[in-house]
Amino acid sequence: MRTFVAAADAGQFQDAAAALSITQQAVSKRIAALEKDLQVRLFTRTPRGAQLTVDGQAFLPHARELLRVEARADASVRPGRRALRVDVHSRRTAPAVLLQDFHRTHPRIELDVVTLDADVHAATAAVDAGTVDATFHAVTVPARRLPPAIRTARVIDERHELLVGPRHPLAAAHAVTPAQLAEHRIWMPGMAVDTEWSDYYDELAAAFGLTIDRIGPVFGNEALLAEIADSPTLATLAGERTRYLWPDSYDLRRIPVRDPAPIYPMSLIWRADNPHPALPKLRDHLVARRVDPPDGPVWLPKWGR
Amino acid sequence: MRTFVAAADAGQFQDAAAALSITQQAVSKRIAALEKDLQVRLFTRTPRGAQLTVDGQAFLPHARELLRVEARADASVRPGRRALRVDVHSRRTAPAVLLQDFHRTHPRIELDVVTLDADVHAATAAVDAGTVDATFHAVTVPARRLPPAIRTARVIDERHELLVGPRHPLAAAHAVTPAQLAEHRIWMPGMAVDTEWSDYYDELAAAFGLTIDRIGPVFGNEALLAEIADSPTLATLAGERTRYLWPDSYDLRRIPVRDPAPIYPMSLIWRADNPHPALPKLRDHLVARRVDPPDGPVWLPKWGR
DNA sequence: GACGAGCCACAACCGATCGTTGTGTGAGTA
């Protein structure tokens, strides 16, 4: 591919060979092999050089694209100049949404979004070890108990919505208060114990007398949404910016939880001595995008106050 | 890359090897070579299989993308299942704009836009020979004088705009008539004689007593625009949907030509027995997009009436 | 019209590459 592009650019095999530091014969062979593979003639050879055929013309942009993608793939992992690597705990929640927004406004910055499937501590350790450049998590411990090189900045205050089906008693509500939820069953299957999320929802449940039910097999979000759409009693909580997709026929309602609005605070976590040039840009972007303060009364967990 | 993706999908080298019809050892070698090249570990080997490292996770989507691009590159030229290949005489004029629109509404259809730099006859010959699937041109001869397998459909009726700089006497006009243009000099450098375009503009000039000036060296569109921006007398004609880009400082004006509006009629040209499945879709799309009839009085060349 | 220059293709050769078979190592398991 590289040889083909070089030959197309040079207009003749000899110069392309020089540019690639190989012989003209090698270029000829490579092009011939490519043509044989594709079963198509890419150049018309003339005594003045080689000109692209129509097929060659059509192929050229694809070849260039291939080289671009290869360079990006390389840049994504090669030590020293790899893309900014950020861990999110799910590709559907606020951190992923904000990263997508960051990518839109800074399309030139190479970004790799990975999911380590780890809690705060393991993810922080990964940042400390340098396997990822940053992660988004709720920081539940004071700064002095973190590894010394680690820095955090609170960049997300995520409010909640109640997700219910059309037959649920709250289906028509414009907003609900946490106190109102006490009478209803909140279902959040698959939330593991002893994580930052369970800490948060346990404290929330205790504060407002909620019943948050985490039992039941985990069949994934699609199954959860299908169950909720169908049930007159089940409901679940989700972050305001969480991306859920469901068929129109489900007729699910997203109802803001307010007065007070429970806030799930999340921080960007990075290493102070990480020299990646894109890191401060991400931080600035997130700070600028922060909804601060959310309007109306809010509720925060103890560790977030 | 293919081996890496297969191994990542399988979760172990053995199954990937089976899927690729090679031995486990070969997979191991390929992955090791890739890792050595990238200077990064992509898998953690366990007695249960191989799991992606964070680097591997980051690399995987790029690897998949590379394979996709490769498949598209292949499909763009491989005989039998290549992309729909359409010739336009310029990437800036209406046909290219309409193709882009077609691509937006049918993103799944592989499309290759090429420029043969040929007149109607040569382009029609190319369609007849099968080097391109279709071309856009003004058809100046009756259907019976075309090769028997060739079909045409008039799909574009392009109106014109006058392009002038801020010091031109017509700079402030909301519209101009062809008759008004008789007093002004129209500059269209680089328009070769004995082509469909020169035929058209010669007839237009004769019909309204215009002075269309085709002399002068061709430095390209950018140079033309710069000259026009600067001149109080020069003007040029352009198709309504022609994409021109110029700096704001040029302050160029695009003034519709109306009463009557000179129409440049263009047809899609294809071979009746071309079995490419995307061809009828393109034709239908173009017919649906056709502005038919353009409102207000129009002027057409003899061969277009 | 002969000749040289420029460019690409073909042929012979040779070292590197890549896949194969065979074997070793380590972790989990009966």
Added chain:
DNA sequence: TACTCACACAACGATCGGTTGTGGCTCGTC
């Protein structure tokens, strides 16, 4: 302790892909 499973290492052979050498073609020039 022995067995299984999965990956790594080693040796070997075919193929690949590069180089050098050469020939054919076209064009410009004398």
